[in-house]
Amino acid sequence: MPAYAYSGIDGRGRQVKGVQSADNVAALRAALKKQGVYLTSVAETKAVADAGSTGREVDLSRLFDRVTPKMVSRMTRLLGTLLRSGVTLPESLAALVEQTESQRFAGILGDIRERVNEGSSLADAMAAHDRVFPPLYVNMIRAGEASGALERVLDRLADFLERQQELRGKVASAMMYPVVLAILGASIVTILMIQLVPKITAMFEEMSAELPWNTRLLIFISDVLSDYWYLVLAALGIATFAFRRWKRTEEGRARFDRFVLSLPVFGDLARKVAVTRFARTLATLLQSGVQLLGALEIVENLLGNVHLATAVRRARDDIREGEGIAPALRRTGEFPSLVLHMIAVGERSGQLEAMLEDVANAYEREVNTAIDRMTTLLEPLMIVGMGISVGFVMFSIMQPIMMLNSMAGT
Numbered sequence: 001m002p003a004y005a006y007s008g009i010d011g012r013g014r015q016v017k018g019v020q021s022a023d024n025v026a027a028l029r030a031a032l033k034k035q036g037v038y039l040t041s042v043a044e045t046k047a048v049a050d051a052g053s054t055g056r057e058v059d060l061s062r063l064f065d066r067v068t069p070k071m072v073s074r075m076t077r078l079l080g081t082l083l084r085s086g087v088t089l090p091e092s093l094a095a096l097v098e099q100t101e102s103q104r105f106a107g108i109l110g111d112i113r114e115r116v117n118e119g120s121s122l123a124d125a126m127a128a129h130d131r132v133f134p135p136l137y138v139n140m141i142r143a144g145e146a147s148g149a150l151e152r153v154l155d156r157l158a159d160f161l162e163r164q165q166e167l168r169g170k171v172a173s174a175m176m177y178p179v180v181l182a183i184l185g186a187s188i189v190t191i192l193m194i195q196l197v198p199k200i201t202a203m204f205e206e207m208s209a210e211l212p213w214n215t216r217l218l219i220f221i222s223d224v225l226s227d228y229w230y231l232v233l234a235a236l237g238i239a240t241f242a243f244r245r246w247k248r249t250e251e252g253r254a255r256f257d258r259f260v261l262s263l264p265v266f267g268d269l270a271r272k273v274a275v276t277r278f279a280r281t282l283a284t285l286l287q288s289g290v291q292l293l294g295a296l297e298i299v300e301n302l303l304g305n306v307h308l309a310t311a312v313r314r315a316r317d318d319i320r321e322g323e324g325i326a327p328a329l330r331r332t333g334e335f336p337s338l339v340l341h342m343i344a345v346g347e348r349s350g351q352l353e354a355m356l357e358d359v360a361n362a363y364e365r366e367v368n369t370a371i372d373r374m375t376t377l378l379e380p381l382m383i384v385g386m387g388i389s390v391g392f393v394m395f396s397i398m399q400p401i402m403m404l405n406s407m408a409g410t
Contacts, residue, residue: 004028008037009107038110067105067132073161075100075109080154090117108132121145136281136298143289153288160284167276167364170371178378185386190225192393197222211400218396250306257307265377269370274303275339276363278312283356293320308334325352339363 006028007017016037022028029039075096082092093113100106108129115125123142126133133141137157144153197218211219225232246252261267278299285295296316300309311332318328326344329335339359346355 004042006032006039006042008032008039009103009110015103033114038107038114040106040110067102067108069161069165071100071102071105072132072137073158073165075105076154076161077158080151080158083154084151089122105132122150134302136285136302139290139294139298140285140288143285147289149289156284156288160280163280163364164277167273167367170368177375178382181379181382181386185382185389188386189389189393192390193218193222193225194229197393197397198226212396214392214396215400218393253306254310257305261305261307265374269367269374270305271308271336272363272367272370274305274308275335276360276367277303278308279339279356279363280360283353283360286353286356292325311335 004022005017005019007015009015020028020031022031028042032039078099079092079096082095083089087095090113093109093116097106097109097113100109111128112122112125115128116122121142123138123145126141127138130138140153140157141150144150147153247256260270263270281299281302282295285298286292290298293316296312296319300312300316303309303312311329311334315325315328315332318331319325324344324347326340326347329343330340342355342359343352346352349355
């Protein structure tokens, strides 16, 4: 029985290598498949496989090989183009495997191709990799296969994913500058408190006059940071861990999401982002042939806010009882009146998908405006905050010195 040196991708997307005996390459492929390994390359060798070893070696570099949303959207666009050009689904999937640079993603696509070749639907094959293809994606693919319009659904899905990435990128970019400023300001103040303040305030200990309250406060904070920094870090770590654990609970997540929506500036932005996601996702699902109740269930899990998701769940229960979409959403009290009005018009005119697209476009523009306004507001506030912090430190240091000079002059 010949032995083969092979390379492959396991179920977790890691590259594995080994030597195994088999009657032929087809038998080797079948044996590795039972072990959860997708064969990528094979060559006959004179080496004998170790019967007591699985022959697997893990390439640690693959631990950093992630499947990003950008990869998925690009693959979706390319798959739609190939199918529209007349290429069969198995051939299209094979082409995607060859063109994908990520070994992890190539292994996932290879497994999908194998499942399709064995008679599985594309949606069911993708559903086996739910970490890469969420329910929204799988349900749209299933609706496209059922309606015979898979190419058009793939194009819509690619557009949707690209818009979601663009919106997420805008929010992240808007938050980047304030975060950097906050970290820079905290670092400057910490360095002043630990390095500069102890050296300058050492001379104050010999003063007979009472120090101002702000100077005493500064010295106290400096002593705490200098002598008990490890306790401060430990307390911050424990507080962060406790907060994240509380936030993972059902009650904690609901309260935190409700608190976010109640914030003056960030709450309005978070609500607009959620409304945009709600309208865009629901419109895309309905255009792809997904039924309304099923689409609402999918949207409910994609809002990113438990409080709003609960509102959509209540509305879905009312719609199941025969109520209209707009009245059911209005009863929750969580959606703006403009959105409800446009949805009601869409229901009456039979153009619900188009109205939802209009809502998504309108609120996407409002999100962009809100992000620009928030960035414009946060930048001077962060600079003023840094100035106040550094100014407090310097004033608290200079005030006793000026008192010394005044006493010396008298």
